[in-house]
Amino acid sequence: MNEKTDVIIIGAGPVGLFAIFELGLLNISCHVIDNLDKPGGQCAELYPDKPIYDIPSRISITGQELTNDLIAQAKPFKPVYHLNQQVQKITKLETNEWLVETSINKKIQSKCLVIAGGAGSFVPRKIPLQNIDHLEGKNIFYSIRDKSKFKGGKLLIAGGGDSALDWTNELSKIADVTLIHRRKEFKAAPDSVSKMLKLEKEKKIIFSIGQIQNIEELKNEKIKVIVKNDKEAKNYEVDFLLPFFGLKMELGPIADWGLNLDKNLIKVDTEKFETSEPSIFAIGDINIYPGKLKLILSGFHEAALMAQECFKYCFPDKKNVFRYTTSSKDLHKKLNST
Ligand SMILES: Cc1cc2nc3c(=O)[nH]c(=O)nc-3n(C[C@H](O)[C@H](O)[C@H](O)COP(=O)(O)OP(=O)(O)OC[C@H]3O[C@@H](n4cnc5c(N)ncnc54)[C@H](O)[C@@H]3O)c2cc1C
Structure with missing residues (x-):
């Protein structure tokens, strides 16, 4: 039996991590897959000790601190992490769900896919x-x-x-x-x-x-x-x-998934951040649209809008009622912040 979830996020960089939170707010469950042995993407792998100065409200925060905070922020939504494995193949099932297969033959099924793969997988030299x-x-x-x-x-x-x-x-x-x-x-x-x-x-x-x-x-x-x-x-x-000669980044198998690419980046619309394939989304450094800025804060915004659209695929019979985190009682319960 394949493992099942609402959404599979490919890439546990800062944008993939924040996507868990945004999806969680809408009661959407996630599994997250990354090629690396730890979450954090470029922040954790390339500049863990360097301060970042353009994360809103954080005057200065290192790549590793941001990663730790994003993991903690996502934790109440109980994401399942699958690390040390690359997503190699995706297949559309008759049910319109997606089957994802990883380099260690793990198979997971979901209603939507969110590609947050940055510049691709970190792979060994x-x-x-x-x-x-x-x-x-x-x-x-x-x-x-x-x-x-x-x-x-x-x-x-x-x-x-x-x-x-x-x-x-x-x-x-x-x-x-x-x-x-x-x-x-x-x-x-x-x-x-x-x-x-x-x-x-x-x-x-x-x-x-x-x-x-x-x-x-x-x-x-x-x-x-x-x-x-x-x-x-x-x-x-x-x-x-x-x-152990270090890591390099390679787009890898994402290039073979039949998505609309522009110079190794995935084309998306700016309303839903959906790709040319319905129910597959691309957020963060991996996507391209007019005016795209490869910044963490852009990826965070993209994650929020992507989640709204995922809701429709995950709960086609439900109405998505917009709620602020400040005032929603059931969200407080989940986030343990009553
Ligand atoms: C030195 C440096 C300094 C920077 N400073 C800033 C800054 O000050 N402010 C700012 O906003 N941005 C900064 N950036 C850019 C910022 O790091 C990126 O915009 C951000 O990391 C993008 O996040 P992401 O989650 O989209 O992708 P990434 O962080 O690249 O994470 C993507 C993850 O996806 C995984 N992955 C890809 N393909 C697969 C696959 N097929 N299967 C499994 N896993 C896969 C990769 O292993 C990786 O862990 C900096 C970048 C660098 C290199």
Whole structure:
């Protein structure tokens, strides 16, 4: 049986998060799907510590603070988050509902879809080598869903950012870890770097400077990773290679859903923010219309109008009575603010 909800929001960036709230005010339930391992989109991924100055009434708020507040604001409406998975396929059912399928084969059914996908999915930068795709998910992992998979294994971790250092420190507790990075300076938080250097000093991990030159598949289920630096080339025979080279944004599967696109952005009307496909909406950075400003506050406005139209699809027999949050008793009950 597929999971069912009123609305599926694709993208848990600031605009997707605020959409949960606006839909919730109208008693519309949501599931939210994001490729990343946490909500917040660009705010949480690209500038968590930077202050934003143009969120109405907030004189200054960091990307992470805004994310935390939006999650808290949406919480009373009990959204269901599905993280670490990309929406790959959407299908219209005979009932006029939508079936959404994700990269980990999760299937969810809803009356409306709200695409709040920003500039697309954040996806990992991959090793620039040919013919290694078939090793992904077997020997090569660009993200970690379940660390127990690596227990007792021989691991080569590559990279110098937070993910590489955090996973080196964490996985050294359960596996035999070597970290490689192209230079001895790191971009990761100083505390993580200190922890890693301490582990190296105690001989609990190996750190080596170098870059991946080649990868060969071996018969014993392992791989041979050839790593080069100025002086030498070294071979590492390992069970798993975990490259953490940062993330990039890619429109991804959204381009294949038959929607009316303009330069990789989804065309919408400005009354309902509906796409060329009835009951699919696009809000936030992913949409385009005359005068569009790619700002968080524009996305918030778009979410409010989208929700009004979603109500018609979700409750075709009900009248949507406009209510202020200040004066609606039943909303207060829900928001715990009586
Ligand atoms: C450095 C920087 C500073 C900025 N400063 C400001 C500022 O001061 N004020 C301001 O208003 N704006 C600012 N912006 C812009 C602002 O961050 C964006 O307008 C905002 O993040 C858009 O929100 P969104 O929810 O539409 O998309 P995003 O934040 O991009 O989130 C989209 C989410 O959708 C997910 N996604 C996409 N496709 C899929 C899929 N198929 N399956 C699953 N998940 C998917 C992505 O992984 C992502 O998490 C700044 C941007 C940057 C980069």
